Every structure is written in C-alpha cells, then in structure tokens.
Amino acid sequence: xxxxxxxxxxxxxxxxxxxxxxxxxxxxxxxxxxxxxxxxxxxxxxxxxxxxxxxxxxxxxxxxxxxxxxxxxxxxxxxxxxxxxxxxxxxxxxxxxxxxxxxxxxxxxxxxxxxxxxxxxxxxxxxxxxxxxxxxxxxxxxxxxxxxxxxxxxxxxxxxxxxxxxxxxxxxxxxxxxxxxxxxxxxxxxxxxxxxxxxxxxxxxxxxxxxxxxxxxxxxxxxxxxxxxxxxxxxxxxxxxxxxxxxxxxxxxxxxxxxxxxxxxxxxxxxxxxxxxxxxxxxxxxxxxxxxxxxxxxxxxxxxxxxxxxxxxxxxxxxxxxxxxxxxxxxxxxxxxxxxxxxxxxxxxxxxxxxxxxxxxxxxxxxxxxxxxxxxxxxxxxxxxxxxxxxxxxxxxxxxxxxxxxxxxxxxxxxxxxxxxxxxxxxxxxxxxxxxxxxxxxxxxxxxxxxxxxxxxxxxxxxxxxxxxxxxxxxxxxxxxxxxxxxxxxxxxxxxxxxxxxxxxxxxxxxxxxxxxxxxxxxxxxxxxxxxxxxxxxxxxxxxxxxxxxxxxxxxxxxxxxxxxxxxxxxxxxxxxxxxxxxxxxxxxxxxxxxxx
Numbered sequence: 158x159x160x161x162x163x164x165x166x167x168x169x170x171x172x173x174x175x176x177x178x179x180x181x182x183x184x185x186x187x188x189x190x191x192x193x194x195x196x197x198x199x200x201x202x203x204x205x206x207x208x209x210x211x212x213x214x215x216x217x218x219x220x221x222x223x224x225x226x227x228x229x230x231x232x233x234x235x236x237x238x239x240x241x242x243x244x245x246x247x248x249x250x251x252x253x254x255x256x257x258x259x260x261x262x263x264x265x266x267x268x269x270x271x272x273x274x275x276x277x278x279x280x281x282x283x284x285x286x287x288x289x290x291x292x293x294x295x296x297x298x299x300x301x302x303x304x305x306x307x308x309x310x311x312x313x314x315x316x317x318x319x320x321x322x323x324x325x326x327x328x329x330x331x332x333x334x335x336x337x338x339x340x341x342x343x344x345x346x347x348x349x350x351x352x353x354x355x356x357x358x359x360x361x362x363x364x365x366x367x368x369x370x371x372x373x374x375x376x377x378x379x380x381x382x383x384x385x386x387x388x389x390x391x392x393x394x395x396x397x398x399x400x401x402x403x404x405x406x407x408x409x410x411x412x413x414x415x416x417x418x419x420x421x422x423x424x425x426x427x428x429x430x431x432x433x434x435x436x437x438x439x440x441x442x443x444x445x446x447x448x449x450x451x452x453x454x455x456x457x458x459x460x461x462x463x464x465x466x467x468x469x470x471x472x473x474x475x476x477x478x479x480x481x482x483x484x485x486x487x488x489x490x491x492x493x494x495x496x497x498x499x500x501x502x503x504x505x506x507x508x509x510x511x512x513x514x515x516x517x518x519x520x521x522x523x524x525x526x527x528x529x530x531x532x533x534x535x536x537x538x539x540x541x542x543x544x545x546x547x548x549x550x551x552x553x554x555x556x557x558x559x560x561x562x563x564x565x566x567x568x569x570x571x572x573x574x575x576x577x578x579x580x581x582x583x584x585x586x587x588x589x590x591x592x593x594x595x596x597x598x599x600x601x602x603x604x605x606x607x608x609x610x611x612x613x614x615x616x617x618x619x620x621x622x623x624x625x626x627x628x629x630x631x632x633x634x635x636x637x638x639x640x641x642x643x644x645x646x647x648x649x650x651x652x653x654x655x656x657x658x659x660x661x662x663x664x665x666x667x668x669x670x671x672x673x674x675x676x677x678x679x680x681x682x683x684x685x686x687x688x689x690x691x692x693x694x695x696x697x698x699x700x701x702x703x704x705x706x707x708x709x710x711x712x713x714x715x716x717x718x719x720x721x722x723x724x725x726x727x728x729x730x731x732x733x734x735x736x737x738x739x740x741x742x743x744x745x746x747x748x749x750x751x752x753x754x
Contacts, residue, residue: 205449229440238417257322338517367419503532574619580639
C-alpha cells in the first residue's frame, strides 16, 4: 500500500509539474505570437514542440494528452451547432452536400495522385495518405471565423459548410481504410454499411432526445436558477452525445455538433454557450500543444526537402482545387481565393486517420510520423494565409439581391454600422429629421429581416476602412458604430477616426470598461448600451417603493453626476477603482450631494 501511495503521489506531482510547464509555455508563446499577429494556434504549436519529447523533453506522452485534448474539438463543434438551427442547415444544404462533397473528393483524389506518382508508396498507402489530406483544420478555421464575427456571413457560412461535410466524411474515410486493411479483421467493428445505418439512427435518436428530454430538463434547471447546473447540463450533453457516437464507431465531433443543433432553438442557448466556451478554449489550446509535442522533428530533420515540398503541395493543390470549385459555385474571384487559402491546410483529423492506416498495416509508423509532420507544417502556415484571406473575402454575393455592396449606396450624410435593436433606433431617429442614412450590417439574417420592412441594409464588415470608404464615409458627416462586437476596440475606433476626420464618430459600448477604453482613444462620443435603460428601471423601482417624484428626480440627477465624476477619474487614471467614493452606499442618503440643475 505504501508503494502504491508513493506511486500515486509521484503521478500527481508529475501531473502538476507538467500542467505548470504546459500552461506557462502556452502563455508565453501565445502572447508573443499574438503580439506579432501570427495567431494563438501557431503559438501553441511552437510551445508544444519546444517543451515536448522532440524539443527540450520537459513534458512527455503527447499522444495521451492529445486524446484528452480532442474533447476541445468536440466542444468546438458543439458551440458551432448552437449557432445553426435546422432551418438554417436546410438552407445551406447545397453548399454542405454539393460544394463540401466535391471539395473532399477532388482534393483527396488530387493529393492521392501527387503522392502516388511522386513517391514510392503503394496504391493503397497513397489512398490512405492522400484522402485524409483533403480535410482542413476545423479547430483553426472556425474559431477565427467566430471571433471575428464572420461565421454568419456568406463567406463564413460557405467555409463552415465545407468543414461540416469534411467532419461528416470521416466515417466513409475510415470505412475506406478498413476496406483496404491488411490487418486481421476486428470482430467487434461493424461493417461499413452498418456504420451508415448507425449514423442515421444516432442522428435521429439525438434529435428526439433533445426535443423530449433536454428541452424539459433545461426548463427545470432554469426555474431552479442554479447557474452551475447549466454548466453540468451543457458538458453532459456534449460528452454523452460524443460517447454515444464513439460507442457506435462514429465521429464524436459529429455527435457534439448534432447536440448543439438540438439546442440551437433553446431559450437557454446563450447561457449554455457562455458556460461551455471556457472549457473549449482551454482544451483546444491543449490540443494544439499536444500536436506540437507529437511533431516528429527528427523526421523533418532527416527529410527536410520532402516535408517542405509535400506541405507546400498540400497547400497549393487544395488552394487550386477549392478556388476552381468556388468559381463554379459562382463565388467572385477574390473571395474564392480567400476561401481556398483559408481551407488549404491539412486538418487535425488527419492524425486520427493516419493512425487508422498504420493500424491497418497500410503504412509504416515512420510514414505516419512523416505525414503528421507535413500536416502540422501546413497548419503552421494557416495564420499567414488567413491574413491574406481576410483581405480577399469580401464581395457581395451576385446571386442574392438582398446582399448588396455598400459601394452601391448613395453618398449620404450619415452611416450607421449595425442594424440590430440598437442601430434601428438610431437610424429611425435620423430618418425622422430627413437625414439621409446608409445602413451596413454583416449578418445576413438581420439584413433579410430588415428587407421585410422595406429597409435597405448593405452587407459588409463596417469596421473595415476600405468598405467604409466605398460606402462614402469620406463624405459623411456622421458615422455611428452601433455593433455589439468584440472587434470594436480602441485601435479600430482610432483607425476610423483618423481615416475620416470630417465625420463625427459615435460608438456603442458594452459596459464601463469598454467605455473607458474607447474614451481613451478620443475623437468620438461613446454611449453605454444599457445605461439609460437601467436608469429608467431604477426610477420605476423607486416609484414602486412609493418614493416621491421630487426625490426620484434628485436621486437620478445625483447618480448621473456621480457616475460622470467617477468616469472622468477612471479615464484619467486608467484605474477602474478610481472615484469609488462617489458611489452611493448604504447610509449615504443624508450625505447625498446636491447637484445644480
């Protein structure tokens, strides 16, 4: 027992030690790579390669860590599913099953041909290596689209549709590798046609469970008011769906995606999303750390020309094929190239399929390591290619008359960016005095809704200077940024203010921290989105307690004065705690300052 206790203590200490090293290395490298605009993913890969067995050997056993970290991909697909209700999926069916199928098939065949005719691999080995290379990195592309708010744009939806079909195609790819296998048949594994039946049955079953079990359960949790239970329900839903799919030899990511779609129409969707997101971020970071750890640096050193050439071939071949398909799908030239570059890397599921091919005796362990290094190297190029893709992606879809380019708008006095509930009020008040307004939004659903009320809204990212310039911002008297977007930071505001100095700039901000950051940029006026509404409810609360009208007015006036005083001190010092003495506290009634009208 003493020996077992000592072993357990040593294992615990080792786990703690490795956890500190992993998180410390990730923190340092991600900060450095973010600083230089290279993206967090490349930082994680570099950190893993440095401290892993092939680098300084400070942390080992990357394979087991990757097995745990793959839950991060599962959570990512769950969060994506939360944003896609069934009606939207049906709308995207042409891109998913048309464009997606063509991309996987043609890219897979092209890369198979490159491997078969330029290397000494057998026909079966070339198939087992070429087809997985057709898959792109969902874990790299989707977070980038989500964080920039482009997941709901036509460009983002098309990219997502292709990635979704790639995840669906994992099942037939595994079936193909199993059919080519030279290893003795696994009696516990179902035949390929049975996997298809399992897939359909599992999807139907998960949808039914979501409708008749999860929805009532969430209503019950909502009535109990325990926030922790939302975390439990969210994680249980994801892991249970993934476990069901794994038991059926299907894609765990697909199961998590279906679980997300089940809850997409739930009123508690945003609550679950905010609770699950931190787990997704941590585990996805750990996944890329593990990818860096298992990167066979020696394979690159021994075969540098082959690895570099094959990684370049993967990116070039996929770029050419996807660009050609996008043009066939009537995508304009620049966004077609942007889409091709965005999806040109190898994907994380390639590691899974290469392991399957190795176990099927189709390739040697050295070949699996070598092509794992090729996939990793192609993934390392993604941050650079995404920079180019962002510059190319915008173009108004020609086949959708509702998605008009802002360049088609007249030169109006005001530009309102964001036509949600906040922007609609601003735009209507401008219209009330006959001020001409150009409306811009990047959410197709919002634009379609506005069209139902005969309101013309132009499609695009209103924080982009080139788009604002096309919309006539250099001649506008007013630019109102009414968006709820994490990309709206001090740098973005400063850039717009400097580019269009003749226009008065108004900015919607989320809270006091956001307001302080924007105010420090200068050149604009900022409005907290809930400030006036909260004061209105505060007045109603005082009325409910039978406070006199005179005292209610006095309280409101004093509160506004104190709040502005605090805000001035906070902006001046940069300290959120500055001016705390100007807050109302219990017992302050007698000391409430009088404020001149």
